[in-house]
Each structure stands twice: as C-alpha cells, then as structure tokens.
Amino acid sequence: xxxxxxxxxxxxxxxxxxxxxxxxxxxxxxxxxxxxxxxxxxxxxxxxxxxxxxxxxxxxxxxxxxxxxxxxxxxxxxxxxxxxxxxxxxxxxxxxxxxxxxxxxxxxxxxxxxxxxxxxxxxxxxxxxxxxxxxxxxxxxxxxxxxxxxxxxxxxxxxxxxxxxxxxxxxxxxxxxxxxxxxxxxxxxxxxxxxxxxxxxxxxxxxxxxxxxxxxxxxxxxxxxxxxxxxxxxxxxxxxxxxxxxxxxxxxxxxxxxxxxxxxxxxxxxxxxxxxxxxxxxxxxxxxxxxxxxxxxxxxxxxxxxxxxxxxxxxxxxxxxxxxxxxxxxxxxxxxxxxxxxxxxxxxxxxxxxxxxxxxxxxxxxxxxxxxxxxxxxxxxxxxxxxxxxxxxxxxxxxxxxxxxxxxxxxxxxxxxxxxxxxxxxxxxxxxxxxxxxxxxxxxxxxxxxxxxxxxxxxxxxxxxxxxxxxxxxxx
Numbered sequence: 070x071x072x073x074x075x076x077x078x079x080x081x082x083x084x085x086x087x088x089x090x091x092x093x094x095x096x097x098x099x100x101x102x103x104x105x106x107x108x109x110x111x112x113x114x115x116x117x118x119x120x121x122x123x124x125x126x127x128x129x130x131x132x133x134x135x136x137x138x139x140x141x142x143x144x145x146x147x148x149x150x151x152x153x154x155x156x157x158x159x160x161x162x163x164x165x166x167x168x169x170x171x172x173x174x175x176x177x178x179x180x181x182x183x184x185x186x187x188x189x190x191x192x193x194x195x196x197x198x199x200x201x202x203x204x205x206x207x208x209x210x211x212x213x214x215x216x217x218x219x220x221x222x223x224x225x226x227x228x229x230x231x232x233x234x235x236x237x238x239x240x241x242x243x244x245x246x247x248x249x250x251x252x253x254x255x256x257x258x259x260x261x262x263x264x265x266x267x268x269x270x271x272x273x274x275x276x277x278x279x280x281x282x283x284x285x286x287x288x289x290x291x292x293x294x295x296x297x298x299x300x301x302x303x304x305x306x307x308x309x310x311x312x313x314x315x316x317x318x319x320x321x322x323x324x325x326x327x328x329x330x331x332x333x334x335x336x337x338x339x340x341x342x343x344x345x346x347x348x349x350x351x352x353x354x355x356x357x358x359x360x361x362x363x364x365x366x367x368x369x370x371x372x373x374x375x376x377x378x379x380x381x382x383x384x385x386x387x388x389x390x391x392x393x394x395x396x397x398x399x400x401x402x403x404x405x406x407x408x409x410x411x412x413x414x415x416x417x418x419x420x421x422x423x424x425x426x427x428x429x430x431x432x433x434x435x436x437x438x439x440x441x442x443x444x445x446x447x448x449x450x451x452x453x454x455x456x457x458x459x460x461x462x463x464x465x466x467x468x469x470x471x472x473x474x475x476x477x478x479x480x481x482x483x484x485x486x487x488x489x490x491x492x493x494x495x496x497x498x499x500x501x502x503x504x505x506x507x508x509x510x511x512x513x514x515x516x517x518x519x520x521x522x523x524x525x526x527x528x529x530x531x532x533x534x535x536x537x538x539x540x541x542x543x544x545x
Contacts, residue, residue, distance in 0.1 A: 456491065
C-alpha cells in the first residue's frame with residue numbers, strides 16, 4: 070500500500086509539472102500513434118463524461134431568474150412541489166417517491182451554509198455531489214438523524230473558521246449539487262406537510278450567515294438550450310468541443326489524486342486540466358484519431374449494463390458497490406451518469422435495473438408481464454421500495470392513471486396465499502387488478518427497482534444477495 074501511495078504521489082507531481090509545461094505538449098503528441106491516440110481518446114471521453122454532463126445539467130437547471138419548478142439560480146433551492154411528469158426531460162431516471170429539493174452551488178470562491186429543519190422523523194437525505202458525481206457527504210435520517218442541523222460546504226482550497234454549531238463538509242470540487250429527497254406519499258395532505266419542510270431548508274453564503282440575505286436574481290443566457298435533454302446535448306458534442314469544455318471545467322473541479330495516471334495519459338494527446346484544448350493545434354494523427362472516438366466511447370458507456378462488476382440475477386442488473394463513490398471506476402461512473410445522474414451510495418439506495426425479461430428478451434409493450442412476490446418477500450428496505458416504469462430513454466411513461474411506480478405505499482390486491490402479482494403491460498389488466506398495474510408504453514421500456522435504506526445483514530438483504538429481485542415473466 071505504501072508503494073502504491075508513493076507511486077500516486079509521483080504521478081500527481083508529474084501531472085502538476087505537466088500543467089505548468091504548456092506548449093511542450095506538442096512534442097509529446099508527435100510520439101503518439103493514431104491507434105494509441107484513439108484508445109486514449111475513448112478513455113478520456115469516458116473519464117470526463119460525468120463532469121461535462123454535470124456542467125450541462127447545471128447550465129440548464131440554473132438558467133432562470135428565480136426558482137421555477139426544478140430550476141433555480143445558483144445558490145438557491147428549487148423545491149419541487151409534486152412528482153416529476155413525463156414532460157420533465159432535464160434529469161434521467163427520476164423517481165415518484167420523494168419530493169426533490171435541489172440546489173447548485175459554486176464553492177470555489179466562498180463556502181455556502183446549508184440549514185435543515187427538524188424533519189419530525191420523516192425519511193430524507195441530502196446527498197452532496199461533486200462535479201465528478203461522487204457523493205462526498207450525505208446528511209439524512211440514516212446518517213445524521215432528523216433533528217435540525219447546519220453545515221458549511223467548503224471548496225477544495227478553503228481554509229478558515231466557521232461559526233459555532235456549523236459542521237464543515239469539504240467538497241473536492243468547486244461545483245456542488247445538493248440533490249435532496251424528502252419522502253412523500255403523494256397525497257394532498259402529505260404534499261402540504263413536505264412543502265413546509267422544504268420552505269425551511271435554507272442556503273446562504275458564509276459571509277451572510279446570521280444576516281438577512283435576499284438572494285440575487287439569476288442571469289438568463291438565451292444561448293443555453295433548455296429544451297433538448299441534457300444527455301442528448303452532451304452526446305452531440307464533437308470531440309473538439311467536448312474536450313475543450315472538459316479541460317476548462319477541470320480548473321475549478323480538479324481531478325482526484327487517484328486520477329493522476331489518467332491525467333498523465335490524457336496529457337499525451339493534449340488534454341490538460343486548466344489549459345485550452347484546440348484540435349487544430351494537435352498532431353494530425355492525434356486530431357484524426359479523436360474525430361472518431363465519440364460514438365465508440367458512448368457505446369462503451371452504455372454497454373456497461375451487461376459487463377462485469379454488476380450483480381445480474383433474474384434479468385436485473387445492479388451494483389452493491391461502486392455507486393455514489395466510484396474511485397477510479399470511470400466506466401461505471403460514466404454509465405451511472407448516463408442512466409441515473411445523482412445516484413446514491415448503496416447504503417442509501419440500491420437500483421436494480423432491467424431491460425429484458427427472465428428469458429432475456431427485451432421488454433416490449435406488445436406483451437404482458439407479471440412479477441410474482443411471495444408472501445413476505447417484498448423488497449426489504451428500512452425507508453421504502455418502489456418499482457418504476459421508464460421508456461427506452463429513462464423517462465416516465467405517460468399513462469391514463471398518471472402512475473409511474475408501484476411501491477411499498479401501494480394498496481395491493483393480494484392472492485389467497487398472501488402473495489402479490491404485479492402486472493406490467495400497456496392495457497389495463499381489468500378493474501379488479503388495476504391496483505397492481507404498472508402501465509407500460511406500447512414500445513420498448515425499462516424497469517428500475519429502488520430500495521431506499523436497504524436492510525443490512527444479518528437481516529435478509531439485497532446487499533449480500535440473501536434477497537434477490539424476482540424474475541419478470543411474460544404472462545401471455
């Protein structure tokens with residue numbers, strides 16, 4: 070372990086020297102063959118995908134003068150008052166179990182202070198994501214309890230004194246996304262109760278803590294595309310624009326120390342944190358290679374669903390490790406960014422995802438499916454569980470019931486033996502079975518099971534495989 074630490078230190082120092090070297094990179098590029106440049110380019114694309122996606126998401130979600138829906142200026146809370154709908158395309162794989170309380174912060178210049186009210190024992194969590202999508206802190210019922218609490222979120226280089234009673238949470242990047250979730254049953258009464266809690270969640274710059282702070286209006290940028298889904302905006306960037314944005318973002322959102330080998334590798338093709346990236350100044354072989362890496366990189370990211378590292382059982386794929394905290398698993402980090410930006414740590418939530426039935430055939434609304442849950446075999450979770458329907462792009466599916474999930478709060482119709490059958494299909498299974506119906510689109514769809522605060526061993530648990538998601542079978 071000591072040898073590894075020394076190696077990382079040396080590599081990090083080398084990377085720092087590279088940052089200062091500037092123009093000498095052209096000499097390095099000439100030594101890189103086109104195939105090697107293409108390989109490094111794919112790895113660099115995957116490495117940077119979370120940071121680029123976070124920035125594009127931030128732009129869209131903060132491009133308003135005042136809080137509006139799930140958008141709010143930097144430093145202000147967007148308080149969602151109801152579950153997302155199929156019309157919401159800003160964030161992939163939303164849920165219909167919690168009300169989001171979201172905020173984007175820039176802590177590169179000054180810390181921000183987050184004040185949370187007494188949640189009255191209600192389940193909540195306020196994960197704080199770095200620019201690289203790692204959950205670096207997660208106050209919530211599981212970790213810090215539900216009493217009132219106050220935190221100062223500081224930048225990677227901040228040093229100073231905090232007021233009494235304020236706990237420091239240091240962010241590894243200047244960009245921070247607070248992706249708060251407060252459990253809500255969805256009834257009008259519970260909506261109102263959660264709205265009161267949301268309104269008591271406060272954010273102020275440290276310099277204004279304890280003082281009146283009327284937040285300034287946000288600045289509208291008409292050049293920002295607020296209609297096209299963020300993932301599509303990221304995916305259509307060519308290599309030149311993509312890497313130019315990436316290196317600029319890495320100035321205030323530095324790579325982790327463990328990323329030093331990747332930083333050194335990227336420098337071979339002119340991708341250097343904080344320096345400008347210009348395809349026209351690269352060695353022709355390198356520039357030619359990079360022009361063709363975008364599609365292969367995107368395909369590799371999405372193929373992660375089927376590769377090693379995940380638990381694959383009964384048609385479901387999920388991870389009990391390497392989510393929320395990724396270390397150097399860059400491919401997994403990019404994949405989670407693509408299909409579930411803002412995913413929690415496994416201790417807070419597990420997300421089994423299924424694209425195909427028990428026979429391995431992709432789901433299609435032309436068929437009718439059923440999930441059988443034996444008595445007492447519902448997903449084991451301390452907070453709640455839910456089964457969510459998405460279209461092929463991980464967005465909610467419009468349906469006549471406005472129902473996007475079945476969950477632990479659903480009033481299921483039970484079989485005589487106490488078991489439950491859940492019906493996954495496009496058309497109603499009949500009025501007597503609609504309580505157990507999750508409406509599907511006519512075409513392709515994807516299912517995601519959520520277990521918030523999953524039970525832990527020695528209890529029956531998804532974390533150690535003693536509980537497994539049930540198979541989904543065609544009923545006819």
